[in-house]
Amino acid sequence: MASGFLEGAAVNAVGNVVSNGLIHSYSHIRAKFASSRNLDENYKQLINEKRSLLATKEYVDAEARTHRQKRRTTYVYSIWINKVSATVAEVEQLTGKYERKRLQRFRIQQRSRLSEKMAKMCSKVVQLTEEGRLPTGFLEGKLAEAIIEVRHTHDIEGYPTLKSSLEMILRLLRKNRIRGIGVCGIAGVGKTTILQNLNNNKEVAVLFDIVIFVKVSAEQRDQKLQKSIAKRLLLDIEGIDDDNMIAGLISEELKDKKYLLILDEVVDYINLNQLGIQNNDNGSKVVLATRFRYVCKLSNVNIVIELVSSKCSSLPLVIKVIASSFKLKDTAESWRDGIEDLNKLWPAIQSQGLKELYSFLRFCYDELEDEKQKKCFLYGSLYPADSKIFTDYLVECWAAEGFLGDVNDTRKYQNARDRGYAILEHLINVSLLEKGKRIKDVRMSNFIRELALHISSEDPECNFFVKDSEESAELTTSQAWEQAKRVSMIHSGLHVLPENPSCNNLFTLLLQKNSNLAKIPPNFFEHMSGLLVLDLHRTEIGKLPSSLSKLTSLKGLYLNECKFLTLLPPEIASLQFLEVLDIRGSTVKFIPFHIQNLVNLRCLRISYVKNSDGTESQGQKTDSNVIAMLQKLEELVIEVDSYNHWCNGIADVIHQVASLKNLSTLRFCFPDSDSLTDFITNNSQWKNRKLNAFQFFVGCKNSKLRILESFEHRITRYMKYYNGRSEDDSTIKEVLAETDAFELICHNSVTKLSDFLEAASLKRIRGWSIESCNSLSTIIDSSFVPLSNSIVGNNMTTLGNNIDYNDSASNGSILPNLEQLYLKRLLNLESVFDCPMQPRSLSKLQILEIMNCPKLTRIFNDEAICQLSRLQKLTIKVCFEIEELVLPKLETLVLNDMPKLKNICINKSLAWPSSLEVLKISSCPQLKSLPFRKENATSLRFIRGEQDWWNEMDWATTDDDDIKWLQSIFVPQIQIL
Structure with a gap:
């Protein structure tokens, strides 16, 4: 079969590169218009076809009675009859819906959908009728031989x-x-x-x-x-x-x-x-x-x-033009030369297809529910095609532009963002935006973006000026700047800005990721009084000009990762309507004094940095009470660069943060559990269960949150606890009851987690990482008896899916919502789960990784194995003492550096067959045989390992057919899969 693939490779010619989304735009949308007009006709046809089908059924019933002694005849007949019954029920449901609503006024979308369903159902009914009208041989089993x-x-x-x-x-x-x-x-x-x-x-x-x-x-x-x-x-x-x-x-x-x-x-x-x-x-x-x-x-x-x-963005009209020249190219060199020519000709070729396709995308655009959704969709085309657009940031820009309604004391900023996320989800559902590889970003495909820009070019309310990467910086002087309402020159090689542009109509200015942009002319903002969003993220600017004071309407200001920006000028105090300020990653001094005047600020993201000479930033003490004065703050993020300096004088900052009465999202570093106690004792939002999202770092500064990036759904409550002691754990346990993901690192005295957790509820935890806790000997042992009615923070907003916080059936169960567990560098860990398991314990665990646990000898007891119904991936590395591994039902098994491992056993009490798909083994020299056979590992796609190890395998107890099969799916480790 593989050789056939090589000979069939030509199928992937240019003509193969046509977008399903485009075909949907071309054919399906056009059909919607027609089907909307044909609803009444389709209804009548469906009624008639149903009558014909029922008549055919009566005939087949009579014929079947004469052939009922044949098992195959009976079986085929019963399948057809069941299809008929199900189809008739579907027909009656559709016609009933039409009859109930025909006196009402249908929207065009409702009419088209119902009409399309009826048309499809007509085809289905006709096909069933034709099957029933086949010669008598149909009842002899010919249905199974129907060609297509x-x-x-x-x-x-x-x-x-x-x-x-x-x-x-x-x-x-x-x-x-x-x-x-x-x-x-x-x-x-x-x-x-x-x-x-x-x-x-x-x-x-x-x-x-x-x-x-x-x-x-x-x-x-x-x-x-x-x-x-x-x-x-x-x-x-x-x-x-x-x-x-x-x-x-x-x-x-x-x-x-x-x-x-x-x-x-x-x-x-x-x-x-x-x-x-x-x-x-x-x-x-x-x-x-x-x-x-x-x-x-x-x-x-x-x-x-x-x-x-x-x-080509998968545009067939464009591909048609290109294919005429590429179909004659036979070599890789000629293809590369053609690509170079295509880069030069692209703007001209591109425009040929867009005009003809415009009307079809316009229909999709018009189908959006309201003007706000349409504006949000078009706004996405300001960003380069296929680039990551962080969802939080995009929604903030929508809010600043007013697409999500007014933000005031009665309808808070968080409510507007919730509306934004709902719109975002809808745009993803209708395929106008795509989910990114990670849960916190989206993207707009080149195909959709080009057509969205075409729509915006005809809408005076949009009037975009967009230049992407590799565009000439000279375009910044174009008159289009002064006419545009939104300008985007992201990653465009921009290095010079106009001296004094007249941009009174400008709402959004996106200049981020221009690494050569180091200076903003003094009068650059002089005529931009209507500007709402300004993004200078990751530019090389060293200071902001005094004309910043003219941006009196500005709502979103992004200066993050401007590493040469050392201060914010006094003119920032003029930005009375500013709602979002992000200066993380800059070298702006901690909590600039002028920020206290931004009384409408809803979101503040800053970094604590030290001076270039290593001393504490100037002005920290003089700027006390700055945060406390920002009482409309709903989100506060403080990232820490210099942890030791941060810990000095932190008490005053904590008191200020605790005083914020509208806070709903907080990212903060606490030097120890005492400072955390200080915060949760004094913050009304925490006590009233209104702190919907938090990231707490106790005893450590911020770091990359790998555990959060691996979840399919957003994790909103996270805590990292570093270098703790048992006598300090009471507050940690209180916060843990409200936490979705928890990382425990370098705890000095905990010997088993069941002691550490005590009465703290484990039912909320979805992700758990334990690292370098060298007194830990087991995770949960037989001495642990979970409370049947643990207290859980049920009043907090929950964004996770399928979490049984209040399910009485999970009372007494251990970690019923845990999805991922990571155990790393636990030098004295001897066992993992060695305790009785109530029903639903560990029932959602999908990933278990155990690394560098040199004394570990036992992972699961029999009760634990039987609970792991959803475990998909088990990874064990550098665990020297494990000699035998009893497997639960898995999809992926990775074993590395286990010198004493001799046996892999299949748990006989489980329905083992067909679950394991991937097996990767390296540095396990004593493992000489595998328990996998054709009949018990039917899904196993490949085994990857060292060739030398495979050559030493003992096949004495393996049948020849199984040896041949195992050999066929073995892949040497040096190959890339």
Whole structure:
């Protein structure tokens, strides 16, 4: 099959690079207009088709009675009848909805959606009727041999590039020597659309006896894939749990058939033989689509093709122009030369496609619920394509622009941000924005951004002036500056600003990430009285000009990481409406005195720094009470650079912070638990459970929060406790009851965590890291008895998902919401979980990592193993004393530097088979055998380890077939997967 992939690599031509999102804009949106007008007609047709289906059912019922002695006939008949019953119920639900609402006024969106559903349902009903009208042989099992199941997809007749790719696949399918074809490309380039049209193609129905189309999602395991194939073949597998038996049924069903297996969205290697898909040498084929080159083993030239698709933003009208020249290029050198030419010609080529596509995106834009959503969407196009846009920052800019409503005493800033996050979620749901790799950022694709900029160019309320990276700095003198309402020159190589631009209409000015921008002209802000957002993040400016005082409307000022900025001028006191000030990472003195005049400030982010000579910053004492005067503050972030200097005189700062009565978000460093006690005792927001988000660093300064970045959903309450003592732990326990993620580092005396936690509730904890606590001998042992009614801070706002804080069923359970546990450098740790486990204990644990625990001998007892139903990844490294490892049900197992490990055992009390997918082993020289066989590890995709270790394996107790299978999935460690 692999050689076929190489020969089929040509499928990934330029024509393959067409966006699914674009096709949606072109065909689906146009269909919405038509379907809205056809609602009444579709209703009548659906009623008629239902009558025809019920008439056909009566006929099939009569025929089935004469064939009921045949098991296969009965089975096929029952499947068809069940389909009919379910479909009739769906039809009646749709028609009932229409009848109830037809006297009301439908919105166009409601009409189009209902009409589309009826049209699709008509097709489904017609197909079922046709199946029932097949000759009598239908009841003999011919339904299982129906060649194709039509997939609903977009018509590609009007897209030459898509069509040419489909034709290329068809040509390859006609060649007997090709077994497998791979279609590779980035997300959204049209792979699924091509495969769906391939499935529906009439020629395919002639070439093959049966076509099997399966969408292989990232979450779908081999078991589910196998069942999907069996379902397509109408195999009776109900009650069969043996994967090998199902594989045998599939193999028997296909042995005399020329089949085409189409697999969409493949993310890794699939062992088809193991599923029952055998190579029967009769012209059967496999076509798969994937984003990953290694799955198809494509050549280097395809990397260049991906560069073209990225540049073209997946616009087919643009690709059509480019493809005419690129299709004649045969070598990598000629492709690279073509890319260079494309860079030069891009602006002209780009404009050809945008005008024709504009009307379709405009419909998506018009479908947004209100003007605020539209403005928020267009605002996102101010940032470079595919760049990370931090969600907190974006929402703050929306708030400053007034898109989220007014911010005043009755409707607080946090409420406006909540509305912003709701809009952000909606824009993601409708695919106008995309989630970033991390939970706290989003991105706008080049395709969407170009069209959004086109919309904004026609809207006088927007009037953007946008120049991206590598644009000429000379453009800063353009008259467009003076006409624009929003200017973005992010990372543009900018180094000179206009001397005195007349920008009275300007609302937003984004100049961040220009490392050559070191000076702002004295009169630069003179005519910008309407400016709302100013971002100078990561520029080289050394000071702000006196004309800053003219920015009397400014609401958001970002000076973070301006490392040469040493002070804020007195003119900052003129910014009476400023709501957000961020000076983290600058060298501005701690809590500048002038900030006290910013009485409307809602969010302050600053850094505590020392002077260049290492002494304490001047003005710290004279600036006392500055924070206390900012009583509208809702968010305060103080990052610490010089920890020792920070600890001197911290008591006064803590009292000021504690006095803030509207505080809802706080990031703060406490020198010790006593200072933390001082804060929580005196802060009304904490006592009233209104501090919705916090990051507390006790006994240490800020550091990178790795544990927070690994969660799928946002962690809002975090505490790091460093160098603690048992006599200081009472306050820590109180805060821990309100904490989602906790890092315990270098505690001097704790021997087991069950003593440390005592009465503190463990039910809230989702992430837990324990590091360098060298008195710790166990995490939780048999002496620990959790309280059945631990007190939890239930009044606080919760952003996490599926957390059972009040669930009575979890009373008495241990860590019922813990998702991730990290144990590092615990030199005296001997066991992890060695205690009785109540139901739901550890029931959500997904990741367990244990590193550098040289005395550890035992990880789980039997009770703990049985509770770990969701554990996916287990990593154990540098644990010298473990000789035997009993495994729970896992997906990934990583073992490293365990010189005494001799045995890996499978827990017999669990439903073990088919969970483990990835096994990585290194520096485990005594491990000479593995317990994995075909029948108990059906999902195992690869074993990675040293070749020398693998050569020394003992196969004495392993069957020949299992040895052959294990050898086939072994990958030497030096290879990159």
